[in-house]
Amino acid sequence: MSIFAPGGSAPEQAATPGDDRFHEECGIFGVHGHPEAAKLAFYGLYALQHRGQESAGIAAADGHALRVHRGMGLVAEVFGPLDLARLEGHLAIAHNRYSTYGQVNLVNAQPLVVNCRAGMLGVAHNGNLVNAGELRRGMESEGSIFQSTSDTEVVLHLAARSRARDLVGMLRDALAHIRGAGSFLFATERALVAYRDPHGFRPLAIGKLGGATLFASETCAFDLIDATFERDVAPGELIVVDESGTQHLRVGGEQARHQCIFEHIYFARPDSKVFGENVDRARRRSGKQLAREHPVEADIVISVPDSSNTAALGYAQVAGLKYEIGLIRNHYVGRTFIDPEPGMRSFGVRVKFNPVVGVLRGRRVVVVDDSIVRGTTMRKLVRMLRLAGALEVHLRIASPPIAWPCFYGIDTPSRAELLAARASREEMRTALGVDSLGYLSLEGLRTCVEDPQNYCTACFDGHYPVDPFGTGEPDALRRASLEPAPESPAPRSP
Numbered sequence: 176m177s178i179f180a181p182g183g184s185a186p187e188q189a190a191t192p193g194d195d196r197f198h199e200e201c202g203i204f205g206v207h208g209h210p211e212a213a214k215l216a217f218y219g220l221y222a223l224q225h226r227g228q229e230s231a232g233i234a235a236a237d238g239h240a241l242r243v244h245r246g247m248g249l250v251a252e253v254f255g256p257l258d259l260a261r262l263e264g265h266l267a268i269a270h271n272r273y274s275t276y277g278q279v280n281l282v283n284a285q286p287l288v289v290n291c292r293a294g295m296l297g298v299a300h301n302g303n304l305v306n307a308g309e310l311r312r313g314m315e316s317e318g319s320i321f322q323s324t325s326d327t328e329v330v331l332h333l334a335a336r337s338r339a340r341d342l343v344g345m346l347r348d349a350l351a352h353i354r355g356a357g358s359f360l361f362a363t364e365r366a367l368v369a370y371r372d373p374h375g376f377r378p379l380a381i382g383k384l385g386g387a388t389l390f391a392s393e394t395c396a397f398d399l400i401d402a403t404f405e406r407d408v409a410p411g412e413l414i415v416v417d418e419s420g421t422q423h424l425r426v427g428g429e430q431a432r433h434q435c436i437f438e439h440i441y442f443a444r445p446d447s448k449v450f451g452e453n454v455d456r457a458r459r460r461s462g463k464q465l466a467r468e469h470p471v472e473a474d475i476v477i478s479v480p481d482s483s484n485t486a487a488l489g490y491a492q493v494a495g496l497k498y499e500i501g502l503i504r505n506h507y508v509g510r511t512f513i514d515p516e517p518g519m520r521s522f523g524v525r526v527k528f529n530p531v532v533g534v535l536r537g538r539r540v541v542v543v544d545d546s547i548v549r550g551t552t553m554r555k556l557v558r559m560l561r562l563a564g565a566l567e568v569h570l571r572i573a574s575p576p577i578a579w580p581c582f583y584g585i586d587t588p589s590r591a592e593l594l595a596a597r598a599s600r601e602e603m604r605t606a607l608g609v610d611s612l613g614y615l616s617l618e619g620l621r622t623c624v625e626d627p628q629n630y631c632t633a634c635f636d637g638h639y640p641v642d643p644f645g646t647g648e649p650d651a652l653r654r655a656s657l658e659p660a661p662e663s664p665a666p667r668s669p
Protein backbone atom coordinates (compact mmCIF):
# COMPACT_ATOMS: atom_id res chain seq x y z
CA MET A 176 0.00 0.00 0.00
CA SER A 177 1.35 3.39 -0.90
CA ILE A 178 2.04 5.53 2.12
CA PHE A 179 0.88 8.48 0.08
CA ALA A 180 -2.74 7.55 0.58
CA PRO A 181 -4.73 5.82 3.24
CA GLY A 182 -6.69 3.05 1.58
CA GLY A 183 -4.27 2.82 -1.29
CA SER A 184 -5.58 5.46 -3.69
CA ALA A 185 -2.88 8.03 -4.10
CA PRO A 186 -4.09 11.63 -4.03
CA GLU A 187 -1.61 12.55 -6.74
CA GLN A 188 -3.26 15.79 -7.66
CA ALA A 189 -3.28 18.67 -5.23
CA ALA A 190 -5.24 21.89 -5.88
CA THR A 191 -2.89 23.02 -8.65
CA PRO A 192 0.04 21.13 -10.13
CA GLY A 193 2.99 21.27 -7.75
CA ASP A 194 0.74 22.54 -4.97
CA ASP A 195 1.18 20.52 -1.79
CA ARG A 196 1.53 23.19 0.84
CA PHE A 197 -0.20 24.53 3.86
CA HIS A 198 -2.17 27.43 2.49
CA GLU A 199 -1.88 30.96 3.69
CA GLU A 200 -4.84 32.34 5.56
CA CYS A 201 -5.70 35.83 4.40
CA GLY A 202 -4.15 39.24 4.18
CA ILE A 203 -5.76 42.35 5.65
CA PHE A 204 -4.94 46.04 5.31
CA GLY A 205 -6.50 49.17 6.77
CA VAL A 206 -5.98 52.91 6.49
CA HIS A 207 -7.44 55.92 8.31
CA GLY A 208 -6.70 59.57 7.64
CA HIS A 209 -5.62 59.59 4.00
CA PRO A 210 -7.59 61.21 1.14
CA GLU A 211 -6.76 58.28 -1.19
CA ALA A 212 -7.48 55.54 1.32
CA ALA A 213 -8.82 53.02 -1.23
CA LYS A 214 -5.77 53.42 -3.49
CA LEU A 215 -3.43 52.84 -0.57
CA ALA A 216 -5.50 49.78 0.38
CA PHE A 217 -5.15 48.50 -3.20
CA TYR A 218 -1.36 48.72 -3.01
CA GLY A 219 -1.42 47.16 0.45
CA LEU A 220 -3.40 44.21 -0.88
CA TYR A 221 -1.05 43.96 -3.83
CA ALA A 222 1.90 43.47 -1.46
CA LEU A 223 -0.10 40.89 0.52
CA GLN A 224 -1.24 38.90 -2.52
CA HIS A 225 0.78 35.85 -1.40
CA ARG A 226 -1.60 35.45 1.58
CA GLY A 227 -4.69 34.83 -0.53
CA GLN A 228 -5.50 34.64 -4.24
CA GLU A 229 -9.16 33.61 -4.38
CA SER A 230 -10.87 36.94 -3.81
CA ALA A 231 -10.09 40.53 -2.94
CA GLY A 232 -12.13 43.43 -1.62
CA ILE A 233 -11.99 46.97 -0.29
CA ALA A 234 -14.59 48.87 1.78
CA ALA A 235 -14.01 52.63 1.96
CA ALA A 236 -15.80 55.38 3.86
CA ASP A 237 -15.97 59.14 3.56
CA GLY A 238 -17.75 60.02 6.82
CA HIS A 239 -21.22 59.54 5.28
CA ALA A 240 -21.25 56.20 3.50
CA LEU A 241 -19.33 52.92 3.50
CA ARG A 242 -18.95 51.51 -0.01
CA VAL A 243 -17.55 48.11 -0.89
CA HIS A 244 -16.16 46.44 -4.00
CA ARG A 245 -15.27 42.76 -3.97
CA GLY A 246 -14.49 40.18 -6.60
CA MET A 247 -13.06 36.76 -7.29
CA GLY A 248 -9.44 36.63 -8.39
CA LEU A 249 -6.21 38.50 -7.88
CA VAL A 250 -6.13 42.10 -6.67
CA ALA A 251 -5.15 43.46 -10.07
CA GLU A 252 -8.02 41.51 -11.70
CA VAL A 253 -10.64 42.67 -9.20
CA PHE A 254 -9.88 46.41 -9.21
CA GLY A 255 -9.68 48.81 -12.11
CA PRO A 256 -9.26 52.60 -11.93
CA LEU A 257 -13.05 53.16 -12.01
CA ASP A 258 -13.67 50.73 -9.14
CA LEU A 259 -11.11 52.54 -7.01
CA ALA A 260 -12.48 55.97 -7.97
CA ARG A 261 -15.91 54.93 -6.68
CA LEU A 262 -14.41 54.00 -3.30
CA GLU A 263 -14.10 57.56 -2.07
CA GLY A 264 -13.05 58.49 1.41
CA HIS A 265 -10.37 58.83 4.02
CA LEU A 266 -10.66 55.34 5.53
CA ALA A 267 -10.63 51.85 4.09
CA ILE A 268 -10.31 48.22 5.07
CA ALA A 269 -9.20 45.57 2.60
CA HIS A 270 -8.92 41.81 2.36
CA ASN A 271 -7.28 39.09 0.25
CA ARG A 272 -8.97 35.78 0.82
CA TYR A 273 -7.83 32.22 0.78
CA SER A 274 -10.80 30.35 2.19
CA THR A 275 -10.18 28.38 5.37
CA TYR A 276 -13.83 28.12 6.43
CA GLY A 277 -16.81 28.42 4.16
CA GLN A 278 -17.12 27.89 0.45
CA VAL A 279 -15.17 29.61 -2.26
CA ASN A 280 -17.55 32.13 -3.79
CA LEU A 281 -18.25 35.83 -3.93
CA VAL A 282 -20.72 35.69 -1.03
CA ASN A 283 -17.83 34.83 1.27
CA ALA A 284 -15.43 37.41 -0.18
CA GLN A 285 -14.52 40.13 2.28
CA PRO A 286 -14.88 42.80 3.57
CA LEU A 287 -18.38 41.78 4.63
CA VAL A 288 -20.60 44.82 5.13
CA VAL A 289 -23.95 44.99 6.98
CA ASN A 290 -26.32 47.70 8.06
CA CYS A 291 -26.91 47.53 11.80
CA ARG A 292 -27.96 49.70 14.74
CA ALA A 293 -24.57 51.44 14.68
CA GLY A 294 -24.97 52.20 10.94
CA MET A 295 -22.88 50.51 8.25
CA LEU A 296 -20.37 48.04 9.62
CA GLY A 297 -17.69 46.27 7.56
CA VAL A 298 -15.20 43.61 8.61
CA ALA A 299 -12.06 42.01 7.23
CA HIS A 300 -10.76 38.98 9.15
CA ASN A 301 -7.63 36.85 9.00
CA GLY A 302 -7.85 33.61 11.00
CA ASN A 303 -10.34 30.98 12.01
CA LEU A 304 -12.83 31.01 14.88
CA VAL A 305 -13.01 27.56 16.43
CA ASN A 306 -16.44 28.19 18.01
CA ALA A 307 -18.01 29.84 14.94
CA GLY A 308 -20.20 26.81 14.15
CA GLU A 309 -21.52 26.55 17.68
CA LEU A 310 -22.26 30.30 17.88
CA ARG A 311 -23.93 30.27 14.48
CA ARG A 312 -26.19 27.32 15.29
CA GLY A 313 -27.26 29.09 18.49
CA MET A 314 -28.12 32.31 16.67
CA GLU A 315 -29.87 30.52 13.80
CA SER A 316 -32.05 28.68 16.29
CA GLU A 317 -33.11 32.11 17.56
CA GLY A 318 -34.00 33.36 14.09
CA SER A 319 -30.79 34.94 12.77
CA ILE A 320 -30.35 34.68 9.02
CA PHE A 321 -26.82 34.41 7.65
CA GLN A 322 -25.84 35.54 4.15
CA SER A 323 -22.55 33.66 3.91
CA THR A 324 -20.93 30.48 5.18
CA SER A 325 -17.93 32.42 6.48
CA ASP A 326 -17.07 32.36 10.19
CA THR A 327 -16.48 36.11 10.02
CA GLU A 328 -20.19 36.86 9.64
CA VAL A 329 -20.74 35.38 13.10
CA VAL A 330 -18.86 38.34 14.58
CA LEU A 331 -21.10 40.83 12.77
CA HIS A 332 -24.20 39.07 14.10
CA LEU A 333 -22.81 39.06 17.62
CA ALA A 334 -22.11 42.81 17.36
CA ALA A 335 -25.58 43.52 15.95
CA ARG A 336 -27.23 41.60 18.85
CA SER A 337 -25.22 43.40 21.53
CA ARG A 338 -27.16 45.72 23.85
CA ALA A 339 -24.19 48.06 24.19
CA ARG A 340 -24.94 51.65 23.28
CA ASP A 341 -22.03 52.43 21.02
CA LEU A 342 -19.93 50.72 18.37
CA VAL A 343 -16.98 50.07 20.64
CA GLY A 344 -19.23 48.42 23.24
CA MET A 345 -20.90 46.31 20.54
CA LEU A 346 -17.58 45.11 19.17
CA ARG A 347 -16.17 44.39 22.62
CA ASP A 348 -19.26 42.31 23.41
CA ALA A 349 -18.93 40.38 20.15
CA LEU A 350 -15.19 39.78 20.44
CA ALA A 351 -15.51 38.55 24.02
CA HIS A 352 -17.61 35.61 22.71
CA ILE A 353 -15.25 34.29 20.06
CA ARG A 354 -12.49 31.71 20.43
CA GLY A 355 -9.66 30.92 18.09
CA ALA A 356 -7.45 32.91 15.80
CA GLY A 357 -8.32 36.31 14.49
CA SER A 358 -6.85 39.58 13.44
CA PHE A 359 -9.74 41.89 12.51
CA LEU A 360 -10.27 45.26 10.87
CA PHE A 361 -13.72 46.88 11.22
CA ALA A 362 -14.95 50.00 9.43
CA THR A 363 -17.95 52.26 9.87
CA GLU A 364 -18.67 55.47 7.98
CA ARG A 365 -16.31 57.32 10.33
CA ALA A 366 -14.14 54.90 12.30
CA LEU A 367 -11.56 52.19 11.76
CA VAL A 368 -11.17 49.54 14.48
CA ALA A 369 -8.34 46.98 14.67
CA TYR A 370 -8.29 43.93 16.92
CA ARG A 371 -5.93 40.98 17.43
CA ASP A 372 -7.06 37.91 19.36
CA PRO A 373 -5.75 37.52 22.92
CA HIS A 374 -3.34 34.72 21.95
CA GLY A 375 -1.99 36.66 18.96
CA PHE A 376 -2.17 33.70 16.55
CA ARG A 377 -2.14 35.89 13.46
CA PRO A 378 0.06 38.94 12.89
CA LEU A 379 -1.21 42.53 12.63
CA ALA A 380 1.15 45.48 12.38
CA ILE A 381 0.57 49.23 12.80
CA GLY A 382 2.16 51.71 10.39
CA LYS A 383 2.21 55.44 9.73
CA LEU A 384 2.20 57.42 6.52
CA GLY A 385 2.27 61.14 7.31
CA GLY A 386 -0.79 61.66 9.49
CA ALA A 387 -2.48 58.43 8.34
CA THR A 388 -2.68 55.31 10.50
CA LEU A 389 -2.26 51.97 8.76
CA PHE A 390 -2.72 48.32 9.69
CA ALA A 391 -1.39 45.32 7.77
CA SER A 392 -0.88 41.58 8.17
CA GLU A 393 2.75 42.01 7.19
CA THR A 394 5.10 44.98 7.07
CA CYS A 395 5.96 44.41 3.39
CA ALA A 396 2.64 46.19 2.69
CA PHE A 397 4.02 49.33 4.37
CA ASP A 398 7.28 49.21 2.41
CA LEU A 399 5.49 49.41 -0.93
CA ILE A 400 3.82 52.72 -0.05
CA ASP A 401 6.79 54.19 1.86
CA ALA A 402 5.00 53.96 5.19
CA THR A 403 6.84 53.26 8.41
CA PHE A 404 6.26 50.31 10.74
CA GLU A 405 5.42 51.42 14.28
CA ARG A 406 4.72 48.22 16.23
CA ASP A 407 2.50 45.13 16.30
CA VAL A 408 -1.06 45.35 17.60
CA ALA A 409 -0.75 43.64 20.99
CA PRO A 410 -2.73 40.42 21.55
CA GLY A 411 -6.14 41.36 22.97
CA GLU A 412 -5.69 45.01 21.98
CA LEU A 413 -8.59 46.92 20.38
CA ILE A 414 -7.57 50.12 18.61
CA VAL A 415 -10.22 52.64 17.56
CA VAL A 416 -9.19 55.38 15.11
CA ASP A 417 -11.62 58.17 14.23
CA GLU A 418 -11.68 61.94 13.78
CA SER A 419 -11.31 62.46 17.53
CA GLY A 420 -8.04 60.50 17.71
CA THR A 421 -6.91 56.99 18.65
CA GLN A 422 -8.08 54.92 21.63
CA HIS A 423 -6.27 51.79 22.82
CA LEU A 424 -8.52 49.35 24.71
CA ARG A 425 -8.36 45.71 25.80
CA VAL A 426 -10.80 42.85 25.33
CA GLY A 427 -10.52 40.32 28.16
CA GLY A 428 -7.52 39.77 30.39
CA GLU A 429 -3.94 38.89 29.63
CA GLN A 430 -3.51 35.42 28.05
CA ALA A 431 -0.58 33.29 26.91
CA ARG A 432 0.67 34.06 23.40
CA HIS A 433 0.41 31.42 20.69
CA GLN A 434 1.79 33.10 17.56
CA CYS A 435 1.80 30.90 14.48
CA ILE A 436 5.38 29.74 13.93
CA PHE A 437 4.48 28.79 10.35
CA GLU A 438 4.47 32.50 9.49
CA HIS A 439 8.26 32.33 9.80
CA ILE A 440 8.58 28.96 8.08
CA TYR A 441 6.48 29.63 5.00
CA PHE A 442 3.55 32.09 5.00
CA ALA A 443 5.13 35.49 5.44
CA ARG A 444 7.41 37.14 2.91
CA PRO A 445 11.09 37.15 3.95
CA ASP A 446 11.17 40.95 3.56
CA SER A 447 8.44 41.27 6.24
CA LYS A 448 8.64 41.61 9.95
CA VAL A 449 6.05 39.52 11.80
CA PHE A 450 5.63 39.11 15.55
CA GLY A 451 8.42 41.67 15.94
CA GLU A 452 10.99 39.54 14.08
CA ASN A 453 12.50 39.68 10.61
CA VAL A 454 11.20 36.67 8.69
CA ASP A 455 14.39 36.48 6.65
CA ARG A 456 16.45 36.15 9.83
CA ALA A 457 14.31 33.40 11.36
CA ARG A 458 14.18 31.50 8.06
CA ARG A 459 17.93 31.77 7.49
CA ARG A 460 18.55 30.53 11.02
CA SER A 461 16.32 27.52 10.32
CA GLY A 462 18.54 26.58 7.36
CA LYS A 463 21.70 27.00 9.41
CA GLN A 464 20.34 24.90 12.26
CA LEU A 465 19.19 22.27 9.77
CA ALA A 466 22.75 22.04 8.42
CA ARG A 467 24.07 21.55 11.95
CA GLU A 468 21.53 18.82 12.69
CA HIS A 469 21.73 17.03 9.32
CA PRO A 470 25.09 17.46 7.59
CA VAL A 471 25.80 15.36 4.49
CA GLU A 472 28.57 14.88 1.93
CA ALA A 473 27.34 16.67 -1.20
CA ASP A 474 28.38 19.02 -4.02
CA ILE A 475 25.66 21.68 -4.11
CA VAL A 476 22.61 22.99 -2.23
CA ILE A 477 19.45 23.95 -4.10
CA SER A 478 16.10 25.23 -2.86
CA VAL A 479 12.52 24.53 -3.86
CA PRO A 480 11.77 28.11 -4.90
CA ASP A 481 10.71 30.57 -3.66
CA SER A 482 9.72 29.94 -0.07
CA SER A 483 12.79 27.79 0.68
CA ASN A 484 15.42 30.08 -0.86
CA THR A 485 16.37 31.76 2.40
CA ALA A 486 16.61 28.52 4.40
CA ALA A 487 18.69 26.94 1.62
CA LEU A 488 21.11 29.88 1.73
CA GLY A 489 21.45 29.36 5.48
CA TYR A 490 22.07 25.64 4.99
CA ALA A 491 24.72 26.23 2.31
CA GLN A 492 26.50 28.80 4.45
CA VAL A 493 26.91 26.49 7.44
CA ALA A 494 27.57 23.38 5.32
CA GLY A 495 30.26 25.20 3.32
CA LEU A 496 28.56 24.14 0.07
CA LYS A 497 27.76 26.16 -3.03
CA TYR A 498 24.16 27.39 -3.33
CA GLU A 499 22.90 26.90 -6.88
CA ILE A 500 19.65 27.59 -8.72
CA GLY A 501 18.67 24.04 -9.65
CA LEU A 502 14.92 24.50 -10.08
CA ILE A 503 13.09 27.27 -11.91
CA ARG A 504 9.59 28.07 -10.78
CA ASN A 505 6.81 29.28 -13.05
CA HIS A 506 5.09 31.96 -10.98
CA TYR A 507 2.01 32.14 -13.15
CA VAL A 508 0.50 28.70 -12.58
CA GLY A 509 -2.72 29.10 -10.70
CA ARG A 510 -6.44 28.90 -10.74
CA THR A 511 -6.64 29.24 -14.50
CA PHE A 512 -4.45 26.25 -15.34
CA ILE A 513 -6.14 23.93 -17.85
CA ASP A 514 -5.24 20.25 -17.57
CA PRO A 515 -3.98 18.60 -20.75
CA GLU A 516 -6.46 16.67 -22.87
CA PRO A 517 -6.89 12.97 -22.03
CA GLY A 518 -4.23 11.11 -23.96
CA MET A 519 -1.65 13.86 -23.60
CA ARG A 520 1.14 13.17 -21.15
CA SER A 521 0.37 14.86 -17.82
CA PHE A 522 2.63 17.83 -17.17
CA GLY A 523 2.62 17.00 -13.46
CA VAL A 524 4.90 19.05 -11.33
CA ARG A 525 6.87 20.26 -14.38
CA VAL A 526 4.22 22.91 -14.97
CA LYS A 527 5.41 24.65 -11.84
CA PHE A 528 9.09 23.63 -11.58
CA ASN A 529 11.67 22.88 -14.26
CA PRO A 530 15.16 21.51 -13.47
CA VAL A 531 18.35 23.23 -14.63
CA VAL A 532 20.14 20.24 -16.12
CA GLY A 533 23.55 21.94 -16.36
CA VAL A 534 23.49 22.57 -12.62
CA LEU A 535 22.28 19.13 -11.57
CA ARG A 536 23.97 16.65 -13.90
CA GLY A 537 26.61 14.56 -12.14
CA ARG A 538 26.14 16.37 -8.83
CA ARG A 539 25.31 15.18 -5.32
CA VAL A 540 22.48 17.54 -4.47
CA VAL A 541 21.07 18.76 -1.15
CA VAL A 542 17.49 19.93 -1.72
CA VAL A 543 16.11 22.25 0.96
CA ASP A 544 12.34 22.70 1.29
CA ASP A 545 10.40 24.51 4.00
CA SER A 546 7.90 21.73 4.81
CA ILE A 547 6.24 18.54 3.56
CA VAL A 548 2.47 18.14 3.79
CA ARG A 549 1.34 15.07 1.79
CA GLY A 550 4.65 14.53 0.02
CA THR A 551 3.08 14.10 -3.41
CA THR A 552 4.85 17.05 -5.02
CA MET A 553 8.20 16.26 -3.45
CA ARG A 554 8.18 12.70 -4.74
CA LYS A 555 7.72 14.02 -8.29
CA LEU A 556 10.36 16.69 -7.84
CA VAL A 557 12.89 14.12 -6.69
CA ARG A 558 12.14 11.95 -9.71
CA MET A 559 12.62 15.00 -11.92
CA LEU A 560 15.97 15.85 -10.33
CA ARG A 561 17.23 12.31 -10.91
CA LEU A 562 16.08 12.40 -14.53
CA ALA A 563 18.01 15.66 -14.88
CA GLY A 564 21.17 13.79 -13.87
CA ALA A 565 21.52 14.34 -10.11
CA LEU A 566 23.76 11.56 -8.73
CA GLU A 567 22.34 11.71 -5.21
CA VAL A 568 19.39 13.62 -3.73
CA HIS A 569 19.54 14.51 -0.04
CA LEU A 570 16.33 16.13 1.18
CA ARG A 571 16.46 18.59 4.07
CA ILE A 572 13.28 20.11 5.51
CA ALA A 573 13.56 23.40 7.40
CA SER A 574 10.74 22.52 9.81
CA PRO A 575 9.75 19.48 11.88
CA PRO A 576 7.42 16.80 10.42
CA ILE A 577 3.84 18.10 10.07
CA ALA A 578 1.76 15.43 11.77
CA TRP A 579 -1.31 17.36 12.95
CA PRO A 580 -3.84 19.58 11.17
CA CYS A 581 -4.25 23.27 11.96
CA PHE A 582 -7.53 24.67 13.31
CA TYR A 583 -6.42 28.28 13.53
CA GLY A 584 -6.88 29.62 10.04
CA ILE A 585 -4.58 27.49 7.91
CA ASP A 586 -5.95 25.22 5.23
CA THR A 587 -4.55 21.77 6.02
CA PRO A 588 -5.58 18.29 4.95
CA SER A 589 -6.88 15.79 7.50
CA ARG A 590 -4.41 13.98 9.71
CA ALA A 591 -4.82 10.84 7.61
CA GLU A 592 -3.41 12.68 4.58
CA LEU A 593 -0.34 14.09 6.33
CA LEU A 594 2.70 12.06 5.32
CA ALA A 595 4.46 12.38 8.68
CA ALA A 596 1.38 11.20 10.57
CA ARG A 597 1.36 7.87 8.76
CA ALA A 598 4.93 6.91 8.11
CA SER A 599 8.20 6.43 9.95
CA ARG A 600 11.18 8.50 8.87
CA GLU A 601 12.64 5.57 6.90
CA GLU A 602 9.29 4.89 5.20
CA MET A 603 9.13 8.54 4.20
CA ARG A 604 12.67 8.46 2.84
CA THR A 605 11.87 5.43 0.71
CA ALA A 606 8.53 6.77 -0.46
CA LEU A 607 10.05 10.12 -1.46
CA GLY A 608 12.87 8.34 -3.27
CA VAL A 609 15.72 10.27 -1.64
CA ASP A 610 19.13 9.09 -0.52
CA SER A 611 18.73 10.74 2.86
CA LEU A 612 16.05 12.75 4.65
CA GLY A 613 16.52 15.18 7.52
CA TYR A 614 13.94 17.36 9.25
CA LEU A 615 14.73 20.31 11.50
CA SER A 616 13.93 19.29 15.07
CA LEU A 617 11.28 21.13 17.05
CA GLU A 618 13.94 22.11 19.56
CA GLY A 619 16.04 23.41 16.67
CA LEU A 620 13.12 25.38 15.23
CA ARG A 621 12.56 27.01 18.59
CA THR A 622 16.11 28.35 18.56
CA CYS A 623 15.33 30.19 15.31
CA VAL A 624 12.83 32.64 16.85
CA GLU A 625 13.05 35.07 19.72
CA ASP A 626 10.82 34.10 22.67
CA PRO A 627 9.90 30.59 21.44
CA GLN A 628 7.47 30.16 24.35
CA ASN A 629 5.21 32.66 22.56
CA TYR A 630 4.64 30.41 19.54
CA CYS A 631 2.06 27.78 18.57
CA THR A 632 3.62 24.55 17.26
CA ALA A 633 0.48 22.38 17.27
CA CYS A 634 0.87 21.12 13.70
CA PHE A 635 4.18 19.54 14.75
CA ASP A 636 3.46 18.31 18.27
CA GLY A 637 -0.36 18.03 18.40
CA HIS A 638 -0.60 20.19 21.52
CA TYR A 639 -3.43 22.55 20.63
CA PRO A 640 -3.25 25.68 22.77
CA VAL A 641 -6.94 26.54 22.25
CA ASP A 642 -9.57 23.80 22.30
CA PRO A 643 -10.58 23.30 18.65
CA PHE A 644 -13.64 21.17 19.42
CA GLY A 645 -15.40 22.80 22.35
CA THR A 646 -14.74 19.75 24.52
CA GLY A 647 -12.85 21.73 27.13
CA GLU A 648 -9.70 19.74 26.27
CA PRO A 649 -7.26 21.55 24.02
CA ASP A 650 -5.51 18.25 23.21
CA ALA A 651 -8.75 16.42 22.40
CA LEU A 652 -7.61 15.40 18.92
CA ARG A 653 -4.39 13.93 20.24
CA ARG A 654 -6.29 12.06 22.97
CA ALA A 655 -9.02 10.87 20.63
CA SER A 656 -6.60 9.77 17.93
CA LEU A 657 -6.34 6.01 17.62
CA GLU A 658 -3.15 6.43 15.67
CA PRO A 659 0.14 6.41 17.58
CA ALA A 660 1.81 9.78 18.07
CA PRO A 661 4.41 10.46 15.39
CA GLU A 662 7.99 9.70 16.26
CA SER A 663 9.74 12.39 18.20
CA PRO A 664 11.25 14.99 15.91
CA ALA A 665 14.51 14.99 17.84
CA PRO A 666 17.76 15.82 16.02
CA ARG A 667 18.99 12.83 14.03
CA SER A 668 21.65 12.43 11.40
CA PRO A 669 20.60 10.62 8.25
Ligand code: SF4
Pocket residue numbers: 376434435436437438580581582583584585631632633634635
Ligand atom coordinates in the same frame (compact mmCIF):
# COMPACT_ATOMS: atom_id res chain seq x y z
S1 SF4 B 1 -1.13 24.65 14.16
FE1 SF4 B 1 0.71 25.19 12.93
S2 SF4 B 1 -0.11 26.38 11.20
FE2 SF4 B 1 -1.72 26.34 12.79
S3 SF4 B 1 -1.43 28.19 14.03
FE3 SF4 B 1 -0.28 26.55 15.03
S4 SF4 B 1 1.80 26.71 14.14
FE4 SF4 B 1 0.43 27.85 12.81
